[in-house]
Amino acid sequence: MADPKGFLNHGREVAETRPVQERVKDWNEVYVPGSLLPIIPTQASRCMDCGIPFCHNGCPLGNLIPEWNDFAYREDWSAASERLHATNNFPEFTGRLCPAPCESACVLGINQPAVTIKNVEVSIIDKAWDSGDVAAQAPERLSGKTVAVIGSGPAGLAAAQQLTRAGHTVAVYERADRVGGLLRYGIPEFKMEKRHINRRIEQMRAEGTRFRTGVEIGRDLKATDLRKRYDAVVIAAGATVSRDLPVPGRELNGIHFAMEYLPLANKVQEGDFVAPPITAEGKHVVVIGGGDTGADCVGTAHRQGAASVTQLEIMPQPGEDRDPNQPWPTFPMLYKVTSAHEEGGERVYSVSTTHFEGDEDGNVQWLHLVEVEFIEGRLTQKPGTERRIPAQLVTLAMGFTGTDKENGLVSQFALELDERGNIARDGDYATNVPGVYVAGDAGRGQSLIVWAIAEGRSAARGVDRFLTGVSELPAPVRPTDRSLMV
Numbered sequence: 001m002a003d004p005k006g007f008l009n010h011g012r013e014v015a016e017t018r019p020v021q022e023r024v025k026d027w028n029e030v031y032v033p034g035s036l037l038p039i040i041p042t043q044a045s046r047c048m049d050c051g052i053p054f055c056h057n058g059c060p061l062g063n064l065i066p067e068w069n070d071f072a073y074r075e076d077w078s079a080a081s082e083r084l085h086a087t088n089n090f091p092e093f094t095g096r097l098c099p100a101p102c103e104s105a106c107v108l109g110i111n112q113p114a115v116t117i118k119n120v121e122v123s124i125i126d127k128a129w130d131s132g133d134v135a136a137q138a139p140e141r142l143s144g145k146t147v148a149v150i151g152s153g154p155a156g157l158a159a160a161q162q163l164t165r166a167g168h169t170v171a172v173y174e175r176a177d178r179v180g181g182l183l184r185y186g187i188p189e190f191k192m193e194k195r196h197i198n199r200r201i202e203q204m205r206a207e208g209t210r211f212r213t214g215v216e217i218g219r220d221l222k223a224t225d226l227r228k229r230y231d232a233v234v235i236a237a238g239a240t241v242s243r244d245l246p247v248p249g250r251e252l253n254g255i256h257f258a259m260e261y262l263p264l265a266n267k268v269q270e271g272d273f274v275a276p277p278i279t280a281e282g283k284h285v286v287v288i289g290g291g292d293t294g295a296d297c298v299g300t301a302h303r304q305g306a307a308s309v310t311q312l313e314i315m316p317q318p319g320e321d322r323d324p325n326q327p328w329p330t331f332p333m334l335y336k337v338t339s340a341h342e343e344g345g346e347r348v349y350s351v352s353t354t355h356f357e358g359d360e361d362g363n364v365q366w367l368h369l370v371e372v373e374f375i376e377g378r379l380t381q382k383p384g385t386e387r388r389i390p391a392q393l394v395t396l397a398m399g400f401t402g403t404d405k406e407n408g409l410v411s412q413f414a415l416e417l418d419e420r421g422n423i424a425r426d427g428d429y430a431t432n433v434p435g436v437y438v439a440g441d442a443g444r445g446q447s448l449i450v451w452a453i454a455e456g457r458s459a460a461r462g463v464d465r466f467l468t469g470v471s472e473l474p475a476p477v478r479p480t481d482r483s484l485m486v
Contacts, residue, residue, distance in 0.1 A: 003073060006045030012113035013039050020343050024302045027189040027269050029096075030339040040123040043116045044072035050107035054329045055117060058105025058484055060454040061087045061094075062476045065102060065117055072120050081128035084121065087476065089158045089453060090200060092129070093183060095122025096192045098450050099292070105329035105484060129199065136206035139167040145467040148173060148230040150217050150409070153181025154449050155440025156236030157204070158456025159463070162473055163234075164209045166464050171230075172209060175216035178270070181238060185263035188296050190303070190339070194269070218408030227413070232435045232463045235423060236456060237409065239400040239441035245288065249356025254364040258293050258397035265300045280306035284390035286367050287311040288353060289397030292338075297395045299340030309345035310389060314372060314379070317349040330484045352381065357388065367391035403442040420445055425479050428462035429455070437463050443479065451477070 003009070016035040017023070023030050047069035055065045064083050071080035084091050095118055106114035128134050145168045149160045152174040164170045178184050180197045201211070217223055217237075227233060242257040244250070256278055264276040280301035287297040290313030301309045318335045326332040341347065350372055357366040371385035402421045403410070410423065416432040418424040422445050423431060423438045430437050439459035440452040454477045464471035 003045035004049065006042070006073070007048055007108050007112065007115075010042050010046055012046070012116060013043060014116055015119050017339055017342070023190065023339075024343050027303060029193055030190055036119055037123050037127065040120055041073050041075055044069040044120050046108065046115045047073075048108055052107075054105040054107055055102040055115075058101040058103070058329060058331070060451050060477045060481065060483075061457075062454075063087050063102065063121075068124060069115065069117075069120055072124055077124060077127045077131060078133050080124045081133045084124050084128075085134075087474070089161050089457070090154060091121050091125040092196045092200070093154060093192065094450055094453065095119075095125060096196070097183075097187060098448060099331075101331045101448070101450070101483060104331045110328050134203065136203050137165050138207045139165055141167055142169065143167040143468060145169070145232070146171070146230045147232045147234065147463060147467075148226055149234045149236060150226075151181055151236035151238055151440070151442070152176075152179045152211065152213075153183060153236060153238050153440065153452060155238075155442075155452040155456040155459075156181065156234065157200075158453045159234045159236060159439050159460045160209050160456075161204055161207070162457055162460035163463060164204065164207050166460070166471070166473060168464070168467065170209050172211050173215050173217055173221070173226075174211065174213045175220075177214050179211050179213060182259075185266050186259060186293070186296075187266075188262065188300050189266060189269045190299055191296065194266075216407055218404075218410075218412055223409050223412035227433075227436065232437065232467055234456075234459055234463060235403075235409070235413075235415075235431070235436065235438040235442050236440045236452075236459075237403050237442045239402050239422070239446045240404050241401045242396065243398040243401050245353060245396055245398065247353055247355050249358060249364070252356050252358040252364040253362050254392060255356065255394040256396070258287075258289070258297050258395045261395045262293075262296055262300060265304070276304070278393070280304040280309075280393050282307055283392035285309045285393045285395070286389065286391040287395050287397055289313070289399070290315065290347070290349070291397065291399065293399075294395075294397035295338045295340045297397055298345050299338075299343060301393075302340065302343045302345070306393075308390070310391075311345060311347045312351050312353065312369065313347070313349045314352050315349065316374075317347075352379070354386070356391070356394070364391055364394055367394060400441070400446045402445065427478060427480075428465065429459035429479060430462055430466070435466065437466075448483075451483075455479075 016032045068080045068083040100118040103114040147170045149172045285301040285306045287294045322332045351369045354368045366388045368388045371382040416424045439455040458475040461473040461475040
């Protein structure tokens, strides 16, 4: 363990963010560069000798959190990096993007602020990159087997890296023009600069993984032809179908899915556009959806110079403390102020959109809403609470309903679906088609980045065993496992 009295002697300190007026003028990450590392040994010392580290249960990857906390406390960064990579292919992604269910399950969190596990994690991996401790791990010998991975998000990348290191020849197919999936085009630059993806991709290339961008399986290349070319296929195409809002006026110009809006802002940072085709500049912006994607839209609108930003959520405002029906170590639904919310805008809870109103040119101008409440478990409108708010750009960030079934991938493979419309799989992540496996949101449904990486690693074991008869690759989660929630 770290310092036996660390949690008694030190309070919780988190990463320092740059001033709002400074950071909204650029697209760099919101944290003060270099400010985190000096406090990390002290913060890691707060990790307790708790007997049963429930942080392991909170994290689907099974991260060895007490072990790398101890190494971080002792400032043995190479050992900390080795322990971190033992369970997680991409800690620089999770350390920036994961909502940290491990911290919700931290034993110290029962009666004190939890250990800053996420900050320790990102400090270890950033230090490892700076020190040259992250190197390519090419296989000693090749198996002669070939694997195609469909999708280059966290699940696909994790599966590809594991299978490449096991000696198989792996090609990753991505329908976008760059590798990374939602990491590349769904996550704004201010949450994770894309240089972190780029250097990890270069590591994977050095290990032998091949990447094919601009190829959509089902449209550009038939799934059946892909199956003939490779000994096995891993489908990690994500849950990319956005939930729509079928209300009057939905057809008006200026109403877009979040995944239509956010990628264009990222493409500006990649140099593809001088200005995004969809912009919030000078407009009254309304974001429908109170989750992380909605917050990403809020932060993006601020940086584009929106006149105002309003975020709507149909559910009631969560509390700042654990609800009694969400006890430790489950992941609680708490009121969260992200960096985007710190930058301004209004958040409105318990409201539902009734319709949109436009001008004579067909452009959205107003959003009409009504307050709602739950009565006997049913969502009910409150009479007399109808009102309208200005809306010249509306983004729909209400989650995703499943993987794309229009491009032919599901039908061409003749894949079976489960009762929720996700691609069905067995305990080894195998579909009903021999040699075809599925990992991540395409099989689980919309979930967290840690679950995607964990599923990619687990599916890789199933594929490896299918190809060779035996596998030593780890499988941290089963397809039926679920988060610590009630």
